[in-house]
Amino acid sequence: MSQDFSATGKVTDENNVSIPFATVVLKSAKDSTLMKADITSEDGFFRFERLKPGSYFLEASYIGYKDGIFNPFLIENESVELSPLVLKEDAKQLDEVIVTAKRALVEVKADRTVFNVQGTINSSGENGLNLLRKAPGVLVDNNNNISVLGRSGVLIYVDGKRIPLTGDDLRIYLESLSSEQIDKIDIITNPGSKYEAQGNAGIIDIRLKKDKNLGSNGSLSTTYGHGRYGTGNINGNGNYRNKKVNTFGGLGYNFGTGWNEMIFLTFQNGFRLDEVNLTTSDFNGINGRWGTDFFINKKHTLGFLVGVNTFGNMNTSRNRNFIGPESNPNQIDSVLVAPNTSEFNRDQATYNLNYAYESGKNRLNVDLDHGSFSGEGHYYQPNYYYNASETDVISTYINRYNTPSKIDISTAKADYETELFGGNLGFGAKFSNVTTDNTFLFYNIIQNIDIRNDNRSNQFSYSENVYAGYANFAKNVTTKWNVSAGLRVEKTDATGDLIAYLPELEEAPVDFNYTSFFPSAGIVYQYHPEHVYSLNYGRRINRPDYNVLNPFREQLSELSYSKGNKFLQPEIVNNIELGYTLKYMYSFKLSYSYTTNQITRLIGPDELDPRAGFISWDNLANQKLYNANLSLPFDITKWWNVYMNFSVSYTDNQADYGDGRVVDIQAGSYNIYQQHTFNLGKKWNGEISGWYNGPGVWGGVFLFDPSYSLNLGLQRKFLNDKMNARISANDITYQSGWSGVANFNGQVGNGRGNWDSRRVTISISYDLGNSNVKSRKRNTGMDDESRRVGG
Numbered sequence: 001m002s003q004d005f006s007a008t009g010k011v012t013d014e015n016n017v018s019i020p021f022a023t024v025v026l027k028s029a030k031d032s033t034l035m036k037a038d039i040t041s042e043d044g045f046f047r048f049e050r051l052k053p054g055s056y057f058l059e060a061s062y063i064g065y066k067d068g069i070f071n072p073f074l075i076e077n078e079s080v081e082l083s084p085l086v087l088k089e090d091a092k093q094l095d096e097v098i099v100t101a102k103r104a105l106v107e108v109k110a111d112r113t114v115f116n117v118q119g120t121i122n123s124s125g126e127n128g129l130n131l132l133r134k135a136p137g138v139l140v141d142n143n144n145n146i147s148v149l150g151r152s153g154v155l156i157y158v159d160g161k162r163i164p165l166t167g168d169d170l171r172i173y174l175e176s177l178s179s180e181q182i183d184k185i186d187i188i189t190n191p192g193s194k195y196e197a198q199g200n201a202g203i204i205d206i207r208l209k210k211d212k213n214l215g216s217n218g219s220l221s222t223t224y225g226h227g228r229y230g231t232g233n234i235n236g237n238g239n240y241r242n243k244k245v246n247t248f249g250g251l252g253y254n255f256g257t258g259w260n261e262m263i264f265l266t267f268q269n270g271f272r273l274d275e276v277n278l279t280t281s282d283f284n285g286i287n288g289r290w291g292t293d294f295f296i297n298k299k300h301t302l303g304f305l306v307g308v309n310t311f312g313n314m315n316t317s318r319n320r321n322f323i324g325p326e327s328n329p330n331q332i333d334s335v336l337v338a339p340n341t342s343e344f345n346r347d348q349a350t351y352n353l354n355y356a357y358e359s360g361k362n363r364l365n366v367d368l369d370h371g372s373f374s375g376e377g378h379y380y381q382p383n384y385y386y387n388a389s390e391t392d393v394i395s396t397y398i399n400r401y402n403t404p405s406k407i408d409i410s411t412a413k414a415d416y417e418t419e420l421f422g423g424n425l426g427f428g429a430k431f432s433n434v435t436t437d438n439t440f441l442f443y444n445i446i447q448n449i450d451i452r453n454d455n456r457s458n459q460f461s462y463s464e465n466v467y468a469g470y471a472n473f474a475k476n477v478t479t480k481w482n483v484s485a486g487l488r489v490e491k492t493d494a495t496g497d498l499i500a501y502l503p504e505l506e507e508a509p510v511d512f513n514y515t516s517f518f519p520s521a522g523i524v525y526q527y528h529p530e531h532v533y534s535l536n537y538g539r540r541i542n543r544p545d546y547n548v549l550n551p552f553r554e555q556l557s558e559l560s561y562s563k564g565n566k567f568l569q570p571e572i573v574n575n576i577e578l579g580y581t582l583k584y585m586y587s588f589k590l591s592y593s594y595t596t597n598q599i600t601r602l603i604g605p606d607e608l609d610p611r612a613g614f615i616s617w618d619n620l621a622n623q624k625l626y627n628a629n630l631s632l633p634f635d636i637t638k639w640w641n642v643y644m645n646f647s648v649s650y651t652d653n654q655a656d657y658g659d660g661r662v663v664d665i666q667a668g669s670y671n672i673y674q675q676h677t678f679n680l681g682k683k684w685n686g687e688i689s690g691w692y693n694g695p696g697v698w699g700g701v702f703l704f705d706p707s708y709s710l711n712l713g714l715q716r717k718f719l720n721d722k723m724n725a726r727i728s729a730n731d732i733t734y735q736s737g738w739s740g741v742a743n744f745n746g747q748v749g750n751g752r753g754n755w756d757s758r759r760v761t762i763s764i765s766y767d768l769g770n771s772n773v774k775s776r777k778r779n780t781g782m783d784d785e786s787r788r789v790g791g
Helices: 128-134 167-176
Strands: 005-012 023-028 034-039 045-051 054-061 073-075 096-102 106-108 113-116 138-140 146-148 155-158 182-188 203-208 215-226 230-241 245-268 271-295 300-325 334-359 362-386 393-402 405-420 423-446 449-452 458-476 481-500 510-528 531-542 554-557 560-562 571-582 586-596 599-605 613-619 622-637 640-656 662-681 684-693 696-698 702-704 707-718 723-730 738-744 747-755 759-767 777-780 784-790
Touching (some): 005 023, 005 073, 023 045, 034 045, 128 138, 128 167, 167 300, 334 554, 362 554, 458 510, 599 738, 599 747, 640 696, 662 696
Parallel strands (some): 155 203, 560 613
Antiparallel strands (some): 005 045, 023 034, 023 054, 054 073, 096 784, 113 182, 138 146, 182 203, 215 230, 245 271, 245 747, 271 300, 300 334, 393 423, 405 423, 423 449, 423 458, 458 481, 481 510, 510 531, 531 571, 554 560, 571 586, 586 622, 599 613, 622 640, 640 662, 684 707, 696 702, 702 738, 707 723, 738 747, 777 784
């Protein structure tokens, strides 16, 4: 008699169409005592758990329908799946009722933080990478590396699928996504065993717009912004849904010119190098997706999704490096001028097949995925050495290099969930295969003839297989205590092979073959419905990918370049998080992370040319990270609401590479983000938002200075709320750039940089509406959701 059971069901209308967001009340058949209440999901389903044996009945209600009271049912020795609760249309209702509910900018849930992109005016005209800069707890550094709660190694997902890109490839992809295509961003800082263990900082899942309304729906939007240069995009989304099928798609085009500036002052080997690099980038890209779900019956769903993305970029940069002795800052011996041009194209195609089964307490999901990513870059780099007055050319070295690359990733996974011993049991398996082929062809141009330099040219291939299995279990021990535990096992088999064009430069392949265990556990204590405490632990891994393993030399000039390290080892992190949520809105989180073999960026002087410096990757011995995060949404008045996020972290980096190359860095940092939204009346809304980053450490040794940004926005709706017009001004103080200093391996470098962040953007979107006026419609605007109900 102490066992608990559940009751599941669905609310529909007389045409068997699901009714989302209906209220369902569970009462005792004995004395009509209220036991529990629930709201149906977007598919019309509800679920009551932890029910004792006995007799119950249900009441259901929704605007535009008559309230329903349904026959009693009995729970004895097992959970029950109820017949659909059918509500009848209320003929006395008005022809149309509009219910408006505010959509919060940030939602704090048990396992994630949700950043609702459409909840902010100042998101208009932004790309995916810049939106992450505004997300709570997320930091994007000067090299576009993304960290969460101070932890690096985050995985990027789109619609629940991992994007297997890193470095510039990931940056280019995120910049090709416009904010008008994105609905929300899920930030999962401590994923359970169901998720793959890769990614020390957890998962950022970018959810694109996908309308679940019945009938035909669609929207069009266009955005243009101008700062130093102009950028814009045009996007369209649409879907058709009935009881048997849901087909949806979207198409977007983006274009414009980007700009950035980097300035470095470096001291090494007795030299003083004052380097300035200015880059403009003309880009354009097209991305699209199309998917369909087939509802075979209420238990079986089969679907597919296809996505394509093509992106082109033409860069022009002017690199100038003033070279002189460190002892005399006013003396210049020579000037290196490198007017570079580069052109590269990226193409990707992704395919997914999905099968879902759900019957009461049993749920099965199977996914087959394949992604193909290809790119080719062409770089032209003349190096002219002038005298101090830049009147005479001392020497000239002209280079050209081409970098074709291809990535293929295939995965197959299955997840199963069921009820067991009054709790939820989940288990599954996954196989993934990643192969990359990268070619680096370096040419010396002598008397206008390209001569391949086989000392610098090579090929790098990387192959990785990961076999994984997991199990997890969660249960409500009492009405206040919930416990969960899981274990994931992953076997990794990978090979990195550098193929030289000269036999004497040939090296043996680097093999990785290991099995790792990743436990996770969590406890949730609901002291009061408005006071919830949680404690979570997870162990994760961050494997070095092709981008950091690839030893190719990518250079701004002969004296400034970056390269990978094929001997990198995977890093392991143990995360502990303690959380508190008040009134389902206010969230406070403390976290501690201990990482061994932390993969980080380091600087250093070149071994052959005492004037040259480079950036590479290496493993730290360990890193300790402490973080506190506070999220506060609140209303000051009926027309003024505020969201604030505070984050404080402390980092301790340790490593000893011998020969005096020691990393011993301790640094604290903090971040403040706030957004004020004003209801100005007559369909006008205003917004003031901004962030402030305190000093801290990037990578292993770069200590950065504070930076901040202030943004303004204004919005109004027209044409019966179908058209939404926004204007925003971003980074109006132009203080979002970066600056800092690094001191390592005999090299001291001061650097600062900026990009075209100060701009004014105008955005217009138009809702094409719903062809089925009798369906429940859910429109997402800046900060509200409307549901229309035909009567």
